[in-house]
Amino acid sequence: MTGARSEIMVLDEPFVRDVAIVGGCGRVGLPLGLALAAGGLSVSLYDLNESAVALVNDGVMPFAEEGASDLLDALVRTGRISASTDPAGVSGAENIIVVVGTPVDEHLNPDLTAVPRAVEQCAGHLRDGQLLVLRSTVHPGVTALTEKLLARLGRRVDVAFCPERIAEGRALTELSDLPQIVAARHDRAVQRAEKLFRHLTDRVVVLTPEEAELAKLFTNTWRYVKFATANQFWMMANDAGLNYQRIRDAVTYRYPRAADLPMPGFAAGPCLFKDTMQLAAFHRNNFGLGHAAMLINEGLPLYLVSRLEARYDLARMRIGILGMAFKGGSDDSRESLAYKLRKILLVKAGAVTCTDPRVPDERLLGLDEVLAGSDLLIIGAPHPEYADLRTDLPLVDMWGLTGREPLV
Template structure:
């Protein structure tokens, strides 16, 4: 074990300027730790070092400015930075490929980029959602390099936009092969929360995939229910209210809507791959959720002469109140409507995109409006145009 007096920083976060790594770095710095964010994106590094958030995250802007000003938080593209801290947290994207197979190499590759600067006695904490077995793969990779480094898997569990509360409020899963590594990882996260749950790495890897897949399946059930009610000419929101009103066993039934974003679909497919693609429930959820834009357009086609109408899509981010367009089904909806409608216009108050138009212009020019993302700005639309609102946020019902 290296002498802890040699470390000049408390934590280095690999992939630290992203939507998961940066809030974690800000939270740790807010608790007094010195944090370095190592990232290969020079533009993001420059923005963070200026004390500016590169994306929306409630409650993060002021603590970022303060931490950047005091030097407790700094960002760099220098891989040598990983040698400055006892604790290294790895947070990189773990996508599925075009064949829906998981990329098990994303985390090891991120570590390989800076492996020459790793030192004996460090602790590497994997925080990305990973395919089961990636923690063990990382352990073997470090062992082959002759590095005596502890490895832990401590998955992130935050909802985007709520990081600065949930990092402190939610229990943290800590998983490692032995007690020494687990104790060290727990020490890091006790800077944020006093609630720790211990697991073995493979248990924790599945726990994270199960969590996101469970949410994806619940959304698929709600979307299927909505389609059934909708096809029968009934308003699902009235039915859902009756089901859940003062009835605790149905209190968690979600409303319908696009189940999108960078995690739920991807992690469901990772779980399917882990189970040798024998996951009928998960694949059925994918067909329902990914097919929702097609279903919506087919309903519009049956009710309107789309080829002679201008359609306005309201909301392009993957969830309400967010500026994140990743894996948003609004873009799938846009592609379908571009084939079906005379013209397709888009608006999103949170995303800067030259293709998007101001809301007033979309409301004026469109013959038909589709609320694709339930942004609060769309709750009180001043329009007499027809509105397709499967979310039910306008109070006009959910029937399409």
């Protein structure tokens, strides 16, 4: 980081809000807005999703997040937080936080322009003297691209990169419990970003933008690789006719160096796979470990079906999938491998029905209907609702949720 810029920014008029969040009604932006508003700041949420904006302004959460519903209702009533589809509201806030999706394309190449494009769309409403915080997970170098964009547009705006690191469902807890990473090119921007995020926690870690960009990618990739390791171990044990759960329990029992060895299961969702591919692209696709993890994790539904084919006459069977979210306890089905499993079984099995107590999807049936119409069940997402499931049907539970034998 370099020294603070010497020029003093003179404001034309005072700010009327402390924070505006671009993409503020989504699963990352809304919990952040709630946490900052609960910390005493006034927050506006800018989002293109009209239905989500309407729900938020009515004090209703557009998705499930523990502890958020009552908090949102209270904050809306006090005027501490509000939502809008009008980008003009961005101009009234001292701090702008950008939270937008950063996908990879069909060739697994990262979209480096997603965040700068969102910034450019709001550029007409940016004012000199604001702090612009990039919160999205980005390919290394995107912060620098954004800085160049703002300079080209003549905007005298401080820029910081402060990546989100929450787990869905635990966002409000983790926003205060986890340290916040703060990164910027200039000392003034670091100080402003640190001041902002100290409304959430006193634990702040300062990095350069490029270090912080890699730190976030390393975090998600590490989890993806770790899940792939567990999935490969399960396949090895399963192919040998051995119980992985018993082996894992023995390995992890009072042995701290293996305490984080997971059970197998679908490693999916909108972040882990995508960010592993972003990291691979950053290193010129020279990332054998990441690509191997992708083959294992993305191949798990195929492995599962191949093992079932060897054991059952699938073409004559009705298969029920329990849980379509990308992880247990969530209502988020984005990039869920349970849907990939469904697609494969639609070709291989006689019939496939799916259920989920949390995911809103008109194609899904009730649990009782799926149980009554199935010959074999597969747990696709380990929702706690399935832990005490009572059925005499064959049940595939690689997660170890029900205590059933995990062999397939």
